[in-house]
Amino acid sequence: MTDLLAGPAEVAGGLAVHGADAVDASAPEPPRAALVARDVPARLVAKDPTLWGPEAQARLGWVDTHRRSRDLLPQLAELAAELADLDHVVLAGTGGSSLAPEVIARSLGRPLTVLDTTDPGQVRAALADRLERTVVVISSKSGSTVETDSHRRAYWQAFLDAGMSEAETARHFVVVTDPGSPLEATAAELGVVTILADPEVGGRYSALTAFGLVPSALAGVAVTDLLDDADALAGSLGRDRDNPGLALGAALGAAAATGRSTVALTPDGTGVDGLGDWAEQLLAESTGKRGRGILPVVLESPDAPGATGPDVLTVSYGGALEPGRTPGAGVADVAVNGPLGAHFLAWEYATAVAAAALGVDPFDQPNVAESKENTARILAAGTSAETPSFTEGAIEVYAPAGAPHDLVGVLRRLLDGLGEDGYLAVTAYLDRWGDAAVAGLRPVLARATGRPVTFGWGPRYLHSTGQYHKGGPRVGSYLQLTGAVTDDLPVPGRPYTFGELQAAQAAGDRQALAGRERPVLRLHLTERAAGVAQLLDAAGRTRT
Template identity: 50%
Template structure:
């Protein structure tokens, strides 16, 4: 039930070089004991209130019976559809837990009007909604909550019968929700959002959707003792050393599912690693890819491949330079958390804060207040508007020209980030752009759905090594959607989030090109231009 780590090449050399010192300094047992001094004086105050995840299994056990009882009540009332409104760790952990268990959960982590409208409009009479936010101030989640409250009222349904709140004890959201008569679950406040998979934030929506929570916690509990022991066989120490201890640092962590039964783990790991390590100009960038991704065979010196397999020792000999991981979902969740904390020790950064996430939020709020006209396009190509600095685009007159200009701006050791502020449920075909650009450039390419990625790789892009170039794809949003009791719409919100993030990146001197599309034909044209 524990996680098995198998490695060769630089990854194994990093394990051999780093783990003995980690064992000598009692890093594993100090993390488990809540020793906040491991990451240096500057991180001590934050770390002192962020290590509760090491005890999450025992703290969460009493929640299971409450969650199961509520699920039974909802089923008796004809509820067959659970929607989760949350961002970052509040949505990514339940998504991987439910997908792996094979139970349905609608995850609404977007401000795209079409995606929100679909979630609101389908089977409302049989729907219950989990609203997850540590404080309740997250603009996306607050907007979604308002929309479901209004939709339930319009349908003659009392929102208090259908909305379940997950938040921190004493938060403004808890106080308001209790006053409104909502069912409220509180989580351990000493756990940050991206480490919250095994707390109420991961368990309430998953359990209400039908996941066997006792089995998940059993898996994590079986892994907990090996992770707490100061031993060379500790998989958390091994994985942390392999991803953050190579010399020179292989700082592009290419993650591929290759036989594992776990569905979507890479997206959860992406947020955990990127938001935890991307700061102070340092960090490790997770790059989630498919089995045929160009990054797997590029041979780039800064790429570290991690394969998620069924059995790391029995399937085949580990490829040179790669890491293979196998284990249960519960073991993966807890081990990656330990490994991330260990990576913070090795990189000399605080793995519990996210200082650059707020910058994009501030920029978006400013744009919502000011409502400036959208930036003028440099040119249009077949209905696709191309926005970017003239100094970068030069004489470009087509989408293909614009992307080539962006690719030409790649620095040594650089990467491309494709960021799509569109409906991810309706347009999964856009993810093909990631593979196409990786094949063209020979460099790692990340793909993020906005605004979801702002709570994930958004921290790394602005706080990690400044080696990224950025391709945004946004919509013109002909079909907008109002947000109840707010002076802005979902269309205005997602446009401000895209523009705000682009502005922050540009201020940091990083190249950004934006492609505005009207419809699915525009998406198809982008894919065709890059093929």
């Protein structure tokens, strides 16, 4: 760890980055000097796509989309007034369409229900919550995301079942999508209000487009402030010095070049809540390809297991600091503090800069479609029956041949197989609300192994770290959690249920990982609450 207060911070637009210069200087060939020599700051704000090679699929509208987004403000104010009686806002979207609004609402204390799951229990609970006062924001860039389409169908049917006419039902929806998408056409047929997003901005860079602003505005956020924050920072991004985005991006690139390609993201408790989940998908999906990348690990707190290690760069994030307060709560290598809108733009810029240093295109996602294609194939053919290796209590264990026949033993074998450069990804196809306790598995396993451990809810992580799992360094091991469905829910107009969709998504991802010969251990909870408790207990005993 560095003494963050010993060196100068890089500050602009209210955003301060501490410690980045020391990390950059630790590299034998500091990336920042090389980036400046290539005129990267000026070329990036000029939207030069050749920064990432001749084949880069660069969509660089995010550089200044915060300015174009101001055109949405009158429409958002009018829409919020028209729907003022619908005070329960549900956002049905996933990945880049949902993570930024979730951070915005959490950080600014506004209520927003994010539905980015196919778990039938979680979907059923959402449908039962204040339906008559609910407005559903359906967000999808492509307009064909299976989870979001399923949510739209379920809510539409729920409103009709509650006695509403089709016209009344349409009033309870707002669609956000790209121009020309299938969802735009569907919304027009249904008579649903549609707000078109900036087509020059990719999903994970869309925080300050309609995808971030529409649900936030309906939830009562003063979204103008977010745009103002970004605009205040934007003037620094073409500079070689006094450029927090460049400082952060160069530090990320320098760390990766010197063996610290794991970035531990930790909140410092100063009012930016959940930014790590958004930055996780931005970094992982943008850099995890061609066998390289930055592995983000979202920590629960600064003292959580996983904050330190020879291959770990710890980055804290938060709001404005009080005078004299130590950045990063005293544990970070780099601390980023400032207003939320500036955070979004700075992290997007830094990710693009780090990708330039790593030599990868930050705007494509070549491996994301694989799990989706597997899911579609499984839904069409039906899931094949699998026989567990053994059953212990409320957990069925599906382990590779030769694995121990006890839960603690099979977990310990998975951890022992990580070696000195591996990481473990825990992926939970469960109820993010009802089964929330299972997220406690991450720190327990991180403490047991001393290696990076990530945790992701399925299928949410498929649009986030899923790209890194398939396209990044082939050093990952995977613990997949699934659970019994006791009260399934049909997807209206489709020949499958939410439970069948969820099972197909889990199986499709297992196939994608197995095809890369990566270790996958699946644990199926036959009774969820008991299985979660049993699993946490067994994980704790892997250290003994």
